Amino acid sequence: MRKSLNENEKYLISLLKSVLHGLPVEEVPKNVNMETVFRIAHFHSVANMAYYAVKNMKNLSPELLKKWKEEYDKAQLKDVVQRIELNLISKTFEQEGIDHLPVKGFVLKELYPKSDMRAMSDLDILIPPDKAQNARDAMVKIGYTVEHYDGGVQDVYFKPPVMNVEIHNNLFMEAMKNSVDYYKDFAKKLFSENSKTCRRYISDEEAYAYVIAHTSKHYRGGGTGIRSVLDVYVLCEKKPELVSSESFLNILKEQKLDEFFKHISNLSKVWFGDMESTPLYDEMGAYVMISGTYGTRTGEILNRVSEDYKGSLAKSKVSNVMKRCFPPLYIMKTQYRWLKKYPWLLPVSYPMRFGAVLVHRRKNLDVFSNTANVSEEEAKQINTLHKNTGIFTD
Template sequence: MEKAEFRKNAADMIYLTRCSLHNKTPDKSRVENMDIESLFEVCQKHILTVCVAYALESAGIHDHDFTQAKEKAIRKNILLDAERRKIFDCMENKHIWYMPLKGALIKDWYPKLGMRQMSDNDILFDGNFRAEVKDIMTDMGFECEHYGDGNVDEYFKKPVCNFEMHNELFVVTSTGRLHEYYKNVKKRLVRDTDKKYGYHFSDEDFYIYITAHEYKHYKEGGTGIRSLADTYILVKKFGNSLDRDYIDKELNRLGIADYDKTNRKLAMKIFDGKKLTADENKELDYYVMSGTYGNSDNFFRNKIESNFESSKIKYILRRIFPPMSLIQAWYPFFYRHKWLIPVLWICRPFFKIKNVIKELKYLINRK
């Protein structure tokens, strides 16, 4: 799809999402002039297909692809909720503290079931029990798809249940000050009143965490319109009940106060249907063209710009010879067997050769 066409369909997607969030029927004449097939493609990129499906249905448009996506999303949310409850019961029995993250909570604040689509469920747990949690998941019939390096272990159970089990919220290589701020996250948590090992953030700390998480994506590969919808839902959910003085102080500690201000203002304006300034339209375009999980162009551009200090040669040397903190986070085998680190230096560029080529092209063309 050409960029101009993508942007046009994204504008329709935002309009229809706004209608769904406000439980309003969209203008029928505008809907009739939409390219439903292309609209579906853009919605899939931003994982806003169900939001748009509800809006289309209210206008009398029952498209097969949108309807199927909505039904699958509702089914998936129900299955994920059921499996998550079972996982928590097992963790209670094993005396392992845990906390559901992000969308597992936000989805219930959207107006209708399934409207906030879930690609997976994220759970934070006591990282001292990584192996025990793996046993819990495999005993429950999950396949372990990734384990041991980084901060996330990934599990899948047919037909549609993906779980990401986090032993910490951010790795040491995460953008900015995120890892340092959250490395002892347990002290920020509040125990659930009806559980011995279940925890949650206060409302203020939940808002801060969601902002930090979205900032990470924004500064890496980019993030899409759904993150703005989540921000809008959060602001509407909590209203004026949040302690903004505390939030602003903590966001300043994280170095993301300006991001929060810009992100929050943009979210409120687009979903309240207010006119954007030229700068806000430019900012919105970054979200539109990123998609929910960003893209490689953004990723390499942002990575290079955030790590570039003085010369291309120095940047390349840092990429070839990564710091020990990165090796510890992403290559624990080599961290444990440090005498093999020279092998990592040689082999690492070939792990994802296509990405290396893209990064080099951007670096070469950088002025």
């Protein structure tokens, strides 16, 4: 993996910085290709925001400007529709007696100069685990189709033209043990408290600490992109007292995320503020750039192999393959709901899983080939980077 940004990536960061701060747009350098800049912006779901900087450029081709404008128009539409739909869902859940808490996106939108600058692919709503069927019935009632419903940690719903909704009964899978433990207790407490309404509200400290926890989940999974770094920057800029408060930092410490927050907030200040970079933040930035909005399958495999790396690449690869062939119970329960009631049948579920693997043979062969292709240098580099930035803490 490279250790710094290229010129196209640097220019995109400068465009976003100019939008955030209302600064004049830097002239396009000769060694920058605006088609490539657009592709990077699209890959990171920030093309809509960057449009505010490029819309008055005189040397852009009409075809390329049209692509930027389409991203902006989609974000405008989504921003309006998502607000309307969230109110409809909340009203319907209220009528059906379903306790719920909207999380993530909307608390961040208010921190940006304009709310449409912060694109959201979906709405995320937390409910009590025993209300999943009630929520499903309510969502179907208001015109949503069920995209995914299997008794796992989240169910997925869709309504044309742009509405994707994830209904969570837990905010993390058990792979992130510290966050899982914290948010299990958090959800139990939240939904056990007396409330005059079914829509629940939490403190800013809790809301924004969850944003950091969610960002870390993607970062250590397949990676996370520019948009997440933007989120951290506007949070630090708009809520400086909150992010330095003892209550906020204690929530992060309880999940062992305080070091990660320090480093990703520093990276955000390097990119969008006036902080000088260091080799660590150059490398961290390069990792973010190759990840895209939600990370990649290749990045996920590299992270898993690197996490297991303890001097022997062969051992870490074998460990990763074994975990994929024989996932732990908490993952298997999301694929086979009956394991929740009969966990002792876990060994029986593995032959069924292998059958499913054969059906999707091409996809799974790619996983194994990508694992085989991880080099010793890559594993060492990512292992060291993630230890230095507070991701690999054990």
